[in-house]
Amino acid sequence: MNSSAATPIDILSVDDHPVFLQGINSLIETQPDMRVVAQARNGQEAIECFRKLQPAVTLMDIQMPIKCGIEATREIKAEFPQARIIVLTTYEGDARTLKAIKAGAAGYLLKSMLGQDLLGTIRTINRGYNCIPPKLASLMGTSSSSSTLSKREVEVLEHIAAGNSNKRIAINLSISEDTVKAHVKNILSKLMANDRAHAAMIAVESGIIELRTTVQ
Template structure:
């Protein structure tokens, strides 16, 4: 079998070293490059055309989702495996919609990465069972609109309705209407509960 050439993308050097250690000495796998930002990932992919990219989601500048979209837009056959600490079903859904073929938690790196790479290179998808169950459980939920996500993100930082309205250039009554919709969609009891749910599921980030 030909060697699988791998690009790893993560802004933490220790994580990149850990991935290199897992790959080192594995027959048929070669780490050809590393990147620490989404912008670097796109550049390295364009220059090297790796067989598989291991992509973090949270990075300064261009994040992992945007990098996946950029790579797949230029190279539709690119294979991308997300490596992340985030267990949220919404974050995983965004990654797959962007074009990722696999989603692996960093805590499972040493245990499952090699088997996951094999699955993806065989044309299969891979997602942890716990996240798959979460996605299935919310399959019929109404998604928050982009504006609702903006509102809830600012609420999560402790902003009052009037401050959210001022920051977003909308009326305070509009903020209240958005919050009512958010509570209904997330089945939350109050603002604090809504923020907790949104953070857990990966709908918003702080």
Template sequence: MTTAPITVLMVDDHPIFLAGVASALETMPGVRLVGQAGSGAEAVAQHRRLRPDVTLMDLQLPDMHGSEAIAAIRNETPEARVIVLTTYEGNVQAAQAIRAGAVGYMLKSAVRHELQETIMTVHSGRRRILPSVACALAEQMYMSALTPREVEVLQLAAMGNTNQKIGDRLGLSEGTIKTHMKNVLAKMQANDRTHAVLLGIQRGIIGMDAGGRLPPGLRF
């Protein structure tokens, strides 16, 4: 009896990357690409229509974050198996995706060497998380999470704003901003503001674009 191929839905808004993954999937025995989507809304609709065995999901989509699309898919189909394919190794991005229901997490740079094994592993009902991401997530368990306000302060500090300017922007006193920044440094175990920004980028607290570049205005 012939075993049915593992059907795959690919979600990414970069045509060149989509074409590359499609080409790679064509060479994998027992795997068949059945659909592609370029946005979160399209991903949810395509998943509803195609019911793929495995979905490959980018995190940076034009209409919503990939984690939102994962959550929407899992809300409709709790047994859906989603693998995140991203340029982001940050543990905050990974944590969001895993909380949303992703069962696989890998970097786009590892597609050529790890995609087939990851698809097979996830299809068999197991998880497969990038080792460095798993270590970062484990480390995060022992760290206090930043509050939404502290994240906001860190992001504004990364744009080169002084405490006074951040306070003016948020309608808070300079002293309050200093307290928030002190808490940020303590929670992140950072030596100074610059170190905190670097850690924020590494951990996905401060986002980058799909090409791995800092957003406009962000500097350190």
């Protein structure tokens, strides 16, 4: 079919690393059926570019300054439900990727595998299909299970990561110290963590929480 070559797939490429952006663009430019119409360095720029150009496919890095790829994906999809977004991540199936898919991304790619999978995934997403691996789809289906942290447990984790004691967490969340201790016990069990510090490290590395030192 020559129609795809006659009407190239317009692509918005979003990443805060210039060298990575250049690599993606160089690969795409070798294809007659696709073209990069704009680049953005953070989520806010991505939203603004999308509003102006409404590209067929957006390649969205998850971790970026100012506004992350998850937030940008959510805002774009809210305003443009037809948007087709592929999130780019360093870690396979982590919490950030899951959040991005739930925010409306049609698929995801590991940055380490872009050379093998990027072009085919762009074409697949452009045709209206999703590219979500079965393992990740399974995680989405079980995200409300007992092994997943509750909203309150995530709040407690954020305070733990900020260095707060159980007493301080209890005051800040208006709950008893015994309740905090129960939450901490559940958190350690669910994350299979050795202690509070280990749980906080796991949560930050997997994207369950963002590290903030201002929580008091």
